[in-house]
Amino acid sequence: MEISLSRKLDLESGREVLLLPLAEGALAENQLFAALDRSLDGALARAAAQEDFQAKSGQALVLNTLGKVAVQRVVLLGLGEAARVGAERRRRMAGRAAEQLRRVRAASVLMVCQAVPGEAFEPAREAAALVEGLNLALYRFGKYKSENGDKPPYAGPKNVELLVTDDKGKAAGKAAEIQSAVERALLVTTAVHTARDLINEIPQEMTPERLAESSAALVEGIPGLSCSVLDEAAMEREGMQASLAVGRGSYNRPRFIQLSWTPPETADSAEHLVLVGKGVTFDSGGLNLKPGDSMLSMKADMSGAAAVICALTVIARLRLPLKVSGLISAVENMPSGRSYRPDDIVRSFGGVNIEIGNTDAEGRLTLADALGWAVARCGATRIVDLATLTGACMVALGVQTAGVFGQPESWRDTVLAAAAATGEKCTALPLDEDLADDIKSEYADVRNTGATRYGGAITAALFLQRFVKDTPWTHLDIAGPAWTDKRRDYAGPGGTGFGVRLLVRLAESLCRG
Ligand code: BES
Ligand code: MN
Ligand code: ZN
Numbered sequence: 001m002e003i004s005l006s007r008k009l010d011l012e013s014g015r016e017v018l019l020l021p022l023a024e025g026a027l028a029e030n031q032l033f034a035a036l037d038r039s040l041d042g043a044l045a046r047a048a049a050q051e052d053f054q055a056k057s058g059q060a061l062v063l064n065t066l067g068k069v070a071v072q073r074v075v076l077l078g079l080g081e082a083a084r085v086g087a088e089r090r091r092r093m094a095g096r097a098a099e100q101l102r103r104v105r106a107a108s109v110l111m112v113c114q115a116v117p118g119e120a121f122e123p124a125r126e127a128a129a130l131v132e133g134l135n136l137a138l139y140r141f142g143k144y145k146s147e148n149g150d151k152p153p154y155a156g157p158k159n160v161e162l163l164v165t166d167d168k169g170k171a172a173g174k175a176a177e178i179q180s181a182v183e184r185a186l187l188v189t190t191a192v193h194t195a196r197d198l199i200n201e202i203p204q205e206m207t208p209e210r211l212a213e214s215s216a217a218l219v220e221g222i223p224g225l226s227c228s229v230l231d232e233a234a235m236e237r238e239g240m241q242a243s244l245a246v247g248r249g250s251y252n253r254p255r256f257i258q259l260s261w262t263p264p265e266t267a268d269s270a271e272h273l274v275l276v277g278k279g280v281t282f283d284s285g286g287l288n289l290k291p292g293d294s295m296l297s298m299k300a301d302m303s304g305a306a307a308v309i310c311a312l313t314v315i316a317r318l319r320l321p322l323k324v325s326g327l328i329s330a331v332e333n334m335p336s337g338r339s340y341r342p343d344d345i346v347r348s349f350g351g352v353n354i355e356i357g358n359t360d361a362e363g364r365l366t367l368a369d370a371l372g373w374a375v376a377r378c379g380a381t382r383i384v385d386l387a388t389l390t391g392a393c394m395v396a397l398g399v400q401t402a403g404v405f406g407q408p409e410s411w412r413d414t415v416l417a418a419a420a421a422t423g424e425k426c427t428a429l430p431l432d433e434d435l436a437d438d439i440k441s442e443y444a445d446v447r448n449t450g451a452t453r454y455g456g457a458i459t460a461a462l463f464l465q466r467f468v469k470d471t472p473w474t475h476l477d478i479a480g481p482a483w484t485d486k487r488r489d490y491a492g493p494g495g496t497g498f499g500v501r502l503l504v505r506l507a508e509s510l511c512r513g
Helices: 031-039 043-050 087-104 123-137 175-200 208-219 232-238 241-247 298-317 363-376 391-397 409-422 433-439 456-465 500-511
Strands: 002-006 017-022 060-064 073-078 108-114 159-165 225-230 255-261 272-283 323-333 345-347 353-355 382-387 402-407 426-428 473-477
Touching: 002 175, 017 031, 017 087, 031 043, 043 060, 043 073, 060 087, 073 087, 087 108, 087 123, 108 123, 123 159, 123 175, 159 175, 175 208, 175 298, 175 500, 208 225, 208 255, 208 272, 208 298, 208 323, 225 232, 225 298, 232 241, 232 255, 241 323, 241 345, 241 363, 255 298, 255 363, 272 298, 272 363, 272 500, 298 323, 298 382, 298 500, 323 363, 363 382, 363 456, 382 500, 391 402, 391 456, 402 409, 402 456, 409 426, 409 473, 409 500, 433 456, 456 473
Parallel strands: 002 159, 017 073, 017 108, 108 159, 272 323, 272 382, 382 473, 402 426
Antiparallel strands: 060 073, 225 255, 255 323, 345 353, 402 473
């Protein structure tokens, strides 16, 4: 997808589709709408009235121009109430617009990004939001679909011309800023596509070894970004018994993946941000086998890992002046005669003995090793982990929102602020010390499950907290938003790539100081 900026509405450019987002309110007062309506001899206003198009959020109206102007189709898109229009509304609207483009397999598009009356309009931000929504929604996991007929799968428009306007003249003179924001949007959303590819790949293929190979392949050719992998023997030597226990039951052997981005000049900071991703390539539950329905989508149990890998490729491509590492303890959780068992006690990297209450609480065991490594080996000054960790978090917040825990709260809030800018929904949850009793162990240092189901997302977070010591750390439980069964605005069905965008934004925010 190539994006260019245009200065005025040019209906003779021969674009196939014009996308015109509008907020609720008198359409005729919108100058672009009015100008377009005049060129179409009033057909636009008539169609809008007859089809009851009021620019409500989610509404769309397609009008074929029947040769009146060179642009073949006009698509009016509803942004909803003016007071609520912002970057996320635009992202979602653009996501729905992508479906209209797909329907007609449009190769060239003219997309309008205009300020809504009374809005705090940031031209670069709003333009980027449109590009993000569009590109994210164009994603398909088509690898296993046999091509039928002569049509190759639609890959989105080749050319998108963007017209950014507002009546206060804010967009004027900002072409360079807007262009760089939309280039960044393309880079980031393409990385989200890659994350989705990793997640959606079938679990038979996406084994720990393949995840490690994919990481190595993705960093290839990006200067300053490296990938090193420990195999099972090396993990054994390093004492990562917790991860090895989880992986023991599977034919597919564990890997420990370490990515590092070292900027050419570290802008006078000794900061080292370490991103940890849960990389369970398939979670059957192990001997505490999940029921069949709960096992569906458990190929997405490496969504945290995918987000970390793909965010790092963007961070390195943007050459951000901040040292950032990524750690993934990749395992498959399977039942077999070699599996780890309930009542086993395993020793984490860093020497904490963990009693196994349930082999399906495996994610926290692999994270225990990776978090310990982040502290002791990387010398992390800040840690963020992303993990599809608990069904309890989905019960608490629904499937669209990540639960966010952290110490100190200021660091957690920095992560929440980055997330807020991306539209990736996150809500703070408490590290309630009173629940720590729940994961006390009779025989070992800690237990991997709580005594009850209650507060399951919190007890999981409290478990992780033991392994980060005093290092500033934020944990995102992404069990809900990592996956969607249904298409939703600009994601799915399938892996969403949740976290890539907020991690990149977070790293950028740390560079701005
Ligand atoms: N990977 C699951 C969590 C999960 C569930 C992610 C549903 C996405 C959708 C995790 O490993 C798990 O099985 N957690 C258990 C923990 C329990 C045994 C304490 C859970 O949530 O039931
Ligand atoms: Mn599990
Ligand atoms: Zn899991």
